Amino acid sequence: MRIAVTGGKGGTGKSTVAINLAWELSKKFNVVLVDADVECPNDHILLSKKLENPREEYIFRPKFNYKKCIRCSLCVKNCSENAIVMFKEGYPFLMPTLCSGCKTCQLVCPSDAIEDDRKHIGNTYVTPVNERLTLVTGMLKEGEERSYPLVISTKKRANELNYDIIIYDTSAGTGNHVAAAIENAQLAVVVTEPTPLGLHDLKMILRLLEKEGKKGYAVINRYNIIDEMPELNGIEVLEKIPLSERILESYVKGRPLSSIFPDSEESRIFSEMANKLVGLIWQK
Ligand code: SF4
Ligand code: SF4
Numbered sequence: 432m433r434i435a436v437t438g439g440k441g442g443t444g445k446s447t448v449a450i451n452l453a454w455e456l457s458k459k460f461n462v463v464l465v466d467a468d469v470e471c472p473n474d475h476i477l478l479s480k481k482l483e484n485p486r487e488e489y490i491f492r493p494k495f496n497y498k499k500c501i502r503c504s505l506c507v508k509n510c511s512e513n514a515i516v517m518f519k520e521g522y523p524f525l526m527p528t529l530c531s532g533c534k535t536c537q538l539v540c541p542s543d544a545i546e547d548d549r550k551h552i553g554n555t556y557v558t559p560v561n562e563r564l565t566l567v568t569g570m571l572k573e574g575e576e577r578s579y580p581l582v583i584s585t586k587k588r589a590n591e592l593n594y595d596i597i598i599y600d601t602s603a604g605t606g607n608h609v610a611a612a613i614e615n616a617q618l619a620v621v622v623t624e625p626t627p628l629g630l631h632d633l634k635m636i637l638r639l640l641e642k643e644g645k646k647g648y649a650v651i652n653r654y655n656i657i658d659e660m661p662e663l664n665g666i667e668v669l670e671k672i673p674l675s676e677r678i679l680e681s682y683v684k685g686r687p688l689s690s691i692f693p694d695s696e697e698s699r700i701f702s703e704m705a706n707k708l709v710g711l712i713w714q715k
Contacts, residue, residue: 432460432712435616435645437601437609438623439632441471444652444672445622447682448704449600450477452620454687455705457564460595464560467612468602469569469581475558479685482556482568488584490532494548497522506536506545532580553581555588565592578608586612596709610639617712619647620669620704625654637666648711650704670704672697 436452438445446468453464466474475482493506493515506523507515514529515536537545553571560566569585571578589597601612613619621636623629633649640647648669655673672678677697681688689698 432596432709433599433616434596434708434712435599435601435613435619437613437619437621437636438603439621439629439636441603443603443622443624443629445603446473446477446600447678448620448622448650448652448672448701449598450474451688451701452705452708453560453564453598454689455701456596456598456709457561460563461593462564463589463592463594463597464564464566465585465589465597465599465612466566466568467582467585467599467608469553469571469578469585469608470602472568472570474566474600475556475568477682477685478560478566478687480558480560480566482558482570484557485554486556486588487551488553488555488569488581489549490552490580491534491537492527492530492532492548492550493525493536494546495523495525496544496546499542499544501542501544503541505539505541509535509539511535528576531577552577552584555581555585557588557592565594567592578602579611582608582611586615610643613640613643613645616645618708619645620650620708621647622650622652625651625657633666646711669707670700672700 436445436449453462456462466472500522504517507517512529512531514526515523517523552575556568558566567585567589569581571581599612599616601609619640621633623633637647648667650669651671653674654671675697677692677695681691688701692698
């Protein structure tokens with residue numbers, strides 16, 4: 432079972448939902464929680480865990496062997512990022528900040544003149560949280576601009592583990608790194624606040640999910656900060672979470688809610704959310 436937890440902007444409570452959902456599900460299943468918010472991963476902080484088992488992650492970076500190059504310019508013509516430049520009488524050279532590491536140039540080169548000068552883009556970590564919950568984290572190297580390839584590496588590392596359920600905690604927004612994170616999820620939970628801006632973001636993400644052929648369910652966080660909910664126009668709401676001191680305390684202490692307030696109304700909400708999601712996936 433693969434579930435994505437996503438949201439329109441930072442600070443909506445996406446990671447709080449992801450870690451509490453993972454915690455609840457780990458009471459019955461082997462769960463891998465993937466922190467795919469690689470520019471600013473924080474699930475380990477919310478779980479009071481020090482990241483473990485680091486692994487350096489690399490992407491392909493072309494290096495031209497000018498002894499072999501026949502100056503056919505096929506690499507220039509086939510680079511979708513326009514990262515290779517070649518002047519009339521010269522040889523190809525790379526504009527490194529534009530390169531995505533896709534390897535197309537190497538594949539099209541007819542004379543085997545492009546070697547892999549691999550580039551370190553960041554690290555992934557595998558951190559045990561409890562007997563049935565493992566956290567996989569991607570952390571982008573400082574100054575690295577492209578997060579998409581590291582999201583892919585983080586997901587690959589998670590796939591090396593045994594699990595019944597995998598939860599992808601994506602970064603905020605609708606960029607290609609978010610699309611990469613939700614790519615093989617069966618359904619998505621979209622966390623939002625009950626404000627006009629929150630509703631606008633929610634609709635954008637639901638549209639992205641629809642394009643990807645996935646069903647999205649809204650979770651309205653801090654629903655009680657306004658007197659009247661804006662019109663949701665048929666959007667399916669999975670759960671509504673109140674603004675609550677208990678949730679705030681669990682956040683500050685870096686502990687999942689039900690580990691410190693097992694009998695609270697808020698813990699019941701996360702437990703129900705977990706049960707509903709399992710039911711929805713079984714129905715599929
Ligand atoms: S790896 Fe891809 S993006 Fe980079 S130079 Fe080659 S074709 Fe262009
Ligand atoms: S495709 Fe290969 S041979 Fe052709 S210009 Fe590029 S590096 Fe040189």
